[in-house]
Amino acid sequence: MSVRWEYTGGVGRITLDRPEVANALDLPTARELAEAVTAAEAGDVRVVLLTGAGARFCAGGDVGSFLAAEEPPEYLHELASGVEAALRRLSGLPKPVVAGVRGAVAGAGLAFVLNADVVVAARSTKFRMAYAGIGLTPDCGVSYLLPRAIGTQRALELALTGRTLSAEEAREWGLVTEVVDDDALDGRAAALAGALADGPAGALGQAKRLIRSSFEVSRARSAADEAETIAAAVRTSEAQQLIERFTAR
Known part of the structure; x- marks a missing residue:
């Protein structure tokens, strides 16, 4: 399984679970993400908590997977479309979505942050567009959502210069809600999700x-x-x- 779904006490937890490749996204992961979002639609789920297994939240698309595909353009089109559709459904849920991120948030990993409602970042987290570094372009809704979150000029700076944001800079720019010490991330994200689950x-x-x-x-x-x-x-x-x-x- 590339995506784990767990439910406890009103909180549904979606975990990207490919730590060996920094939770990079391939087609099986996109399909399992869609299944997890379907599970989150259930009426007894009051809050969704989004996390990544291992040291890095999400490095974006799995470059190896689409290079190995028979038709990389078709593979990338299906991957980008599938992840975006699942995340759009997630952001459209009539319930809060909390994300807890650490390590690296790159490329399509930013789309998960942008589709969450409350984002807690570990202090060591780095945020980067990363697409241009391999000659590719934004996907999964990033070019639509990022300027709405941080402004057009800042979004362009990230896209065109390859700038990496620290967690504190991401908070100052409005990309994340709060920054906590690395060892406090899991507890803080879970506490926020629990508090929201107990709310109206x-x-x-x-x-x-x-x-x-x-x-x-x-x-x-x-x-x-x-x-x-x-x-x-x-x-x-x-x-x-x-x-x-x-x-x-």
């Missing part, structure tokens, strides 16, 4: 949807969606219980 799942999922969809609609449409969503939310048992608790203080 419906409200959190809808807040995520509103924010992520705002780039693709007009301000008027976004405002109308907000009004419709909050009006529907106030009728839910989740909101009614929390409002009653709030007013009873």
Whole structure:
């Protein structure tokens, strides 16, 4: 298995599990990722935690796998399309996605970070586009999502100059949420996921949807969606219980 799926106490955990190749992505991994996202769609999963096995989170595409393919262009097209589709489904889930990253986040590995809602990075983590170093171009949604996360000029700098970002720089640029000591990463990411799983799942999922969809609609449409969503939310048992608790203080 290249991708592990585990479920405990409302938290579904997706682990990239090819540590011998820095969790690089090949076609079997793309297919198993899609299966894991399908498992995460289940109603009892309140939060998704995304991690990588071993010392490095994800080095991007598995160069050896597509060089070994009979038709590298077709292989790369299927790989890039498959990973992007799975990650787009992941980001569209009506539940928070937490990522815990360490070591290296390169190439398509950035797509996992960009599709997560809360990202915790180990202090030693390095972030790099990496595509141009082997004469290739961004894939898996990176060219769409990265400028929206950090701005066009910074995205262009990473893509064109090969600059490597430290974890602290990634936090300052808005690519990650927080940075922790390396030995604290697993505990912090799990604690965040657990706290979100204990929170108001419906409200959190809808807040995520509103924010992520705002780039693709007009301000008027976004405002109308907000009004419709909050009006529907106030009728839910989740909101009614929390409002009653709030007013009873």
